[in-house]
Amino acid sequence: MTRLVGRISDGVFINMATPATIREIAGRVRAGAEEAGRDPAKIQIIAKVRVSLHPDRAMARSRLRQVLTFYNIADHYRDMLKASGFEPEVNAIQEAFKAGGFKAASALMTDAYMDKLPVIPATSVKEIKERLQPFVEAGVDRMIVPYVPVTEPVIEDARRFVEAWGNS
Incomplete structure (x- = not known):
């Protein structure tokens, strides 16, 4: 399928993929x-x-942990994560979800696992930009960087992020 993209399209949009993938x-x-x-x-x-x-x-990790738990239990994303080499982690989270629900699954979303995934919980915009560099080096021409708010009210948190990004 990806070869076909190169034959007929202007680009490809890749979601939930590590720089290696x-x-x-x-x-x-x-x-x-x-x-x-x-x-x-x-x-x-x-x-x-x-x-x-x-x-x-x-x-910063806490909100991303929620998002990543969803990705590990949703069918298509689960398959993408397995294809990226995370089958043992995904399987464990799936089993925890079946046995104990979302909270049990989220408990298995460890910092070590999160650090391997294409998400960036950061303490500064500078850190975010530095950690995006491996994606550029892997061949990314354009980056979509959705912000996952951490604090309430969400709109204020998002506004602080946009201002910090613009000032960096």
């Missing part, structure tokens, strides 16, 4: 473009990396 996908997309006689550099590689920002990293 993005590198593989980008390679297949560009190979497809070359096979079709197209310039691979003109195919946009777009990736989505969720971020949260709070002076207390544990707080």
Whole structure:
């Protein structure tokens, strides 16, 4: 499918993928473009990396933990995460969800596992930008960076993030 993207489209949008997975996908997309006689550099590689920002990293992680728990129990995303090499973690979270619900599943979303996933719980915008660099190095031309609010009211938290991003 990704080779077909390179043959016929202007780009590909990649969600919930590590830099290593993005590198593989980008390679297949560009190979497809070359096979079709197209310039691979003109195919946009777009990736989505969720971020949260709070002076207390544990707080930044807390909201991303909720989002990631959902991804680990939702069918399509679960399959994507397994394909990225996280099958043992996904299976354990799935079993916990079946046995004890969302809270039990979320308890298995460890910091160590989260650190391997394409999300960035950060204490500064500078840190976010530094941690986005491996995605660029993997071949991403354009980045979608959804902000996951940490504090209430959500609109104020989002506003603080946008201001911090703009001032960095």
